[in-house]
Amino acid sequence: MAAAGWAVGTGAVEIPERFDPWAPLDPKAPPDWLTGFKLARARAEPARCLAALERTGMQYDLLPDRETGPGCGFQNAVRLRSAGVRLNPAAPSLSCPMALSFFMWETHALQPAAEQRFGQPVVAVEHLGSYACRNINRGEGAPPDAGRSASTNPAPQASRSRHATANALDIAGLTLADGRRITVLQGWPREAVADTAAADNPTALLLRDAHRGACRFFDGVLGPDYNAVHRDHFHLETGGYTMCR
Structure with a gap:
C-alpha cells in the first residue's frame, strides 16, 4: 500500500479522473461512488x-457579493x-x-x-423563487417576514431561510x-397509500423520481409530504442540514 501511495503521489501511476477522488468534479460525467464527495468538495x-x-x-453572470x-x-x-432547461421566471x-447542484x-x-x-x-422548470431576504416559513399561519424591515424590526438571524x-x-x-x-400541486399523490396509488401514474412517478433524485445532489429537500407549506413545490437547498423529506 505504501508503494502504491508513492506511485500515485509521484505521478508514476496515473489514475483515471473518474477514479481519482482529488480530481476536479466533472458535472457532466455519469454519477458514481465518488460524485457526492467531489460535489461536496467543489461546493x-x-x-x-x-x-x-x-x-x-x-x-x-457573476454577481458581486x-x-x-x-x-x-x-x-x-x-x-x-x-x-439545460428553460427557467420560469427567468434568471434566478x-x-x-x-x-451547480441544480445542473447535476x-x-x-x-x-x-x-x-x-x-x-x-423536460424543456422548462417553473420555480417560485430563489433569493429572498426572509425567515423560514414554518407553516404556523404567519408570513415568513419577507417584507420586514431589517433596520427597524430585525428578525432573528437564526431563523433565516436558506433563501436569504x-x-x-x-x-x-x-x-x-x-x-x-x-x-407539484396537482401531480403529487395525496392518498394515504400514495406509493400504491402512484404505481400506474407516470406524472406521480416522475415527481417522485425528481424529488428522490434531488436528495442526491442537494443538502436539503422538502416536498409536499413534509408539511402544508410545501404542498405546491419542492424546496431545494445547499449548505444547511442534511434532510430528505
Whole structure:
C-alpha cells in the first residue's frame, strides 16, 4: 500500500479522473461512488465551485457579493441566464453551490426520469423563487417576514431561510417537450397509500423520481409530504442540514 501511495503521489501511476477522488468534479460525467464527495468538495470552495460551474456549459453572470440585511445577502453567486432547461421566471440568482447542484439534478436525475416515465425530456422548470431576504416559513399561519424591515424590526438571524443567502430554490412545475405541464400541486399523490396509488401514474412517478433524485445532489429537500407549506413545490437547498423529506 505504501508503494502504491508513492506511485500515485509521484505521478508514476496515473489514475483515471473518474477514479481519482482529488480530481476536479466533472458535472457532466455519469454519477458514481465518488460524485457526492467531489460535489461536496467543489461546493465548499468558491474557486473550485466556479471552475466546476464553468464546465456545465450553462450561461450565467457573476454577481458581486452583497449584504442586504441581518443574515441576508449572498457571496459567490450567479444570475443563471441559460440552463439545460428553460427557467420560469427567468434568471434566478443562486449561489454557485446551488447552481451547480441544480445542473447535476437536472442532468442526472430529472431528465432521465422524464425519459423513463414519458419518453421525452423536460424543456422548462417553473420555480417560485430563489433569493429572498426572509425567515423560514414554518407553516404556523404567519408570513415568513419577507417584507420586514431589517433596520427597524430585525428578525432573528437564526431563523433565516436558506433563501436569504441564495442557497435555495423552490420548484413548482415542469413542462415536457410535447407541451404537457406537470405541477407539484396537482401531480403529487395525496392518498394515504400514495406509493400504491402512484404505481400506474407516470406524472406521480416522475415527481417522485425528481424529488428522490434531488436528495442526491442537494443538502436539503422538502416536498409536499413534509408539511402544508410545501404542498405546491419542492424546496431545494445547499449548505444547511442534511434532510430528505
